[in-house]
Amino acid sequence: MSWIKVVSRLDIMETVQSHPNHPLSNQENRIMIFLGGDVMTGRGIDQILPHPSEPFIPEFMVNDAREYVRLAEKANGTLATPVNFSYIWGDALEEWEQLAPDVKLINLETSITKSNDYWRGKGINYRMNPDNIACLTAAGIDCCALANNHVLDWGYSGLVETINTLKNVQIKTAGAGLNQQSAATPAIIDIKRKGRVVVFSFGVTTSGIPASWAAGQDKPGVNLLPNLSEPTVRYIQKQVEQVKQPGDVVIASLHWGGNWGYEIDQPQIDFAHQLIDYGGVDLIHGHSVHHVQGLEIYHEKLIIYGCGDLIDDYEGIVGYEPFRDDLGLMYFVSLDSTTGKLLNLHLLPTQIKRLRVQRASREDLLWLRKILNREGSRFRTQVQWSGHKTLTLEKLPTISSSSNR
Numbered sequence: 394m395s396w397i398k399v400v401s402r403l404d405i406m407e408t409v410q411s412h413p414n415h416p417l418s419n420q421e422n423r424i425m426i427f428l429g430g431d432v433m434t435g436r437g438i439d440q441i442l443p444h445p446s447e448p449f450i451p452e453f454m455v456n457d458a459r460e461y462v463r464l465a466e467k468a469n470g471t472l473a474t475p476v477n478f479s480y481i482w483g484d485a486l487e488e489w490e491q492l493a494p495d496v497k498l499i500n501l502e503t504s505i506t507k508s509n510d511y512w513r514g515k516g517i518n519y520r521m522n523p524d525n526i527a528c529l530t531a532a533g534i535d536c537c538a539l540a541n542n543h544v545l546d547w548g549y550s551g552l553v554e555t556i557n558t559l560k561n562v563q564i565k566t567a568g569a570g571l572n573q574q575s576a577a578t579p580a581i582i583d584i585k586r587k588g589r590v591v592v593f594s595f596g597v598t599t600s601g602i603p604a605s606w607a608a609g610q611d612k613p614g615v616n617l618l619p620n621l622s623e624p625t626v627r628y629i630q631k632q633v634e635q636v637k638q639p640g641d642v643v644i645a646s647l648h649w650g651g652n653w654g655y656e657i658d659q660p661q662i663d664f665a666h667q668l669i670d671y672g673g674v675d676l677i678h679g680h681s682v683h684h685v686q687g688l689e690i691y692h693e694k695l696i697i698y699g700c701g702d703l704i705d706d707y708e709g710i711v712g713y714e715p716f717r718d719d720l721g722l723m724y725f726v727s728l729d730s731t732t733g734k735l736l737n738l739h740l741l742p743t744q745i746k747r748l749r750v751q752r753a754s755r756e757d758l759l760w761l762r763k764i765l766n767r768e769g770s771r772f773r774t775q776v777q778w779s780g781h782k783t784l785t786l787e788k789l790p791t792i793s794s795s796s797n798r
């Protein structure tokens with residue numbers, strides 16, 4: 394019985410940089426993309442920023458967004474508010490500066506609006522005051538995926554204001570629009586001398602997106618997929634073919650699945666595989682779940698089924714502690730733009746504490762490693778601790794079915 398490595402071990406970047414003749418050190422073909430999961434700058438986060446919205450929220454139990462600030466303060470100490478726009482990013486700012494990704498893509502899990510026209514009966518309605526938009530520019534966010542279950546929380550006027558507010562500060566968007574055509578249009582980010590990153594944003598009702606939020610021919614809304622069937626892959630394939638050029642990296646940003654739990658449904662796995670096999674997609678950026686999930690490398694391309702939250706206001710909320718939703722990851726994905734193949738993945742463990750992103754403690758980093766390895770075992774991926782603050786991903790060797798027969 395022999396073992397065959399599907400991909401060689403993913404070297405950490407320092408190794409590559411110290412060997413100028415290493416094939417991976419061809420910087421021209423190397424694109425580094427930062428991926429963040431849910432970024433929820435509404436509600437409690439919005440309340441600590443310089444321009445909080447009206448605190449009213451139409452929740453079943455809570456009607457004042459400041460209650461979420463109080464919960465966080467009760468858990469980890471009083472905050473001096475208002476904080477400055479960059480406060481919420483905490484240690485992430487230094488990581489971004491050091492690693493200098495070419496593109497930063499997040500799932501923006503809030504509406505940015507002054508609208509009071511909240512979506513009735515939803516129970517949770519997130520909004521951030523547009524005057525707080527500087528919190529996203531302070532992070533240097535390039536692109537927001539919007540096909541999610543909160544972009545319409547404050548009605549159609551809220552959706553339009555969200556898109557316009559982001560546009561005004563040159564943050565690209567995908568996944569929502571004034572009609573189906575604009576909602577489906579990918580964001581394209583040109584990276585000088587390296588190629589382009591093309592971002593498609595898709596929503597799935599399993600994430601809690603109401604079916605009625607789907608954009609129509611003359612109706613604003615989100616880019617909602619009808620299902621995860623093969624015809625849906627073909628539909629995406631056609632869209633990708635229309636835009637993909639040599640040197641383009643295509644990302645499918647998918648808001649799908651529930652908020653809690655490690656289980657990943659087989660239809661999700663099949664869909665992700667098909668998007669890579671013939672959909673023309675190079676990288677799957679999945680989100681909706683509030684904690685990390687297992688990672689997969691499929692045909693040398695990365696699948697993140699669920700990123701977990703990068704920033705939210707759940708601090709102090711009880712009920713889901715075993716999932717440690719306060720812990721998250723900053724995903725730094727390096728790809729070869731000529732092939733879309735994964736070169737390496739740096740994972741920086743984080744903790745949301747005092748309503749900001751902080752580096753996770755060593756103990757929490759090791760806990761995340763344990764979870765990622767437990768959940769990655771079905772995909773034969775494993776993360777290694779590089780000894781400092783970073784985890785790197787590798788694919789374990791698989792047994793060749795055709796060898797030694």
Ligand SMILES: [Zn+2]
Nearest residue numbers: 541542600681
């Ligand atoms: Zn969501």
